[in-house]
Amino acid sequence: MSITRRHMLLLLPAAAIAWKHVLAGAPEASPNYKLSEHWWGMLIDIPKCIGCGNCVRACETENDVPDGYFRTWVERYHVTDYDIENPHVDSPDGAKKGFPPTKELGGKNFFVPKLCNHCADSPCTQVCPVGATFISPDGVVLVDKKYCLGCRYCVQACPYGCRFINPKTETAEKCTLCYHRITKGLTTACCESCPTGARQLADLKNPNDPIHEFLKTHSVQVLKPYMATHAKLFYNGLDGSVR
Amino acid sequence: MTAFKDAGHVFRLVAVFAVGVMVFVGVRAFLVPKSFGQYGHYRGDALADIAARPVAFAGHQACEDCHADVLEKKKSGRHAHVNCEACHGPLAKHVDDPGSVQPPKLDTAVLCVRCHEANTAKPKGFPQVASAEHSTGLPCDTCHQPHSPAIDTGKTEETAKATTGGTK
Secondary structure (H helix, E strand, O other): OOOOHHHHHHHHHHHHHHHHHHHHOOOOOOOOOOHHHOOEEEEEEHHHOOOOOHHHHHHHHHHOOOOOOOOEEEEEEEEOOOOOOOOEEEOHHHHOOOOOOOOOOOOEEEEEEEEOOOOOOOHHHHHOOOOOEEEOOOOOEEEOOOOOOOOOHHHHHOOOOOOEEOOOOOOEEOOOOOHHHHOOOOOOHHHHHOOOOOEEEEEOOOOOOOHHHHHHHOOEEOOOHHHOOOOOEEEEOOOOOOO | OOOOOOHHHHHHHHHHHHHHHHHHHHHHHHHOOOOEOOOOOOEOHHHHHHHOOOOOOOOHHHHHHHOHHHHHHHHOOOOOOOOHHHHHOOOHHHHHOOOOOOOOOOOHHHHHHHHHEOOOOOOOOOOOEOHHHHHOOOOHHHOOEOOEOOOOHHHHHHHHHHOOOOOO
């Protein structure tokens, strides 16, 4: 059968519709979740952190983090008097079992929770040679395990030391901001288990999120702003000694 | 008549090149997943893969749906803003099947000190005690009820008097 002009006129719109379906790809994980309506970050309220390690344990359970590796951890800072450029930092087992008593050495002591900063201009995604790590349209830095070669470029590129190679899968791993939870309307495991509210998930695109009022009324910083990573982990009450 | 001498060579070269391009496009279409490039230089389906993981922590909303009585107890106490699973642990399985999966019984002697053991690095306003001196070995729930930890004076006045050091 030869294709006549009449056939062609009928086929073209059909082909266009079919192509649209191809472009649409797979349906999103949660039917009510719209990628374009969110831009995720987190607020860390340092004066509220008690170093209990609940977040570290919760993250381990929620995400099957291998023992000895951390997607989130808590550091204890000790700063003597004016020597803020030389803090003493410790984090025994990532604070999974909390902290031993702090020695009375004068100066100040405080806890700093750490995790992926979910940078809007993340160095780790820029160095990936295969497109295995990326910033999702809702602002979460993720790793595609099926694509990751385990080349470790991203581990070196992260200025915050937030990535590691999973010894079992030999692929890069990091905080997903509990993407499987936030897309279902839940908060992250660390925020859920934090007893003092030192961590709060923030949706920067949601005008009703309390983060906006908080940012307006507090002195908030990000880590290493000179790296121009546009981190979305906002620290309230951050001391100058924190790296 | 040919355009110029030995034009056949050029046509053959072009043909080989065209075949090469077609093979490349064909193989690429076969190997690269359909969703690659959907949102950027990555596999769009990876988002759904990552989001498909089951949850371990059910979230306080799920707890409150059934345990309204506990919520009522917590509401007026100092632990009003502590989520259930902060102490009780991840209980999504219990939410899925409340009958057969029961939350583990908690030991207040272990649980309370996680947060309330005195440590100079903790915020000054946070209630903390040196547990060894504070309770003299008694379990915390002798005096304090975890859901609303202020001491119930009627019931435990005498025990409380013996162990007042450091409470807040």
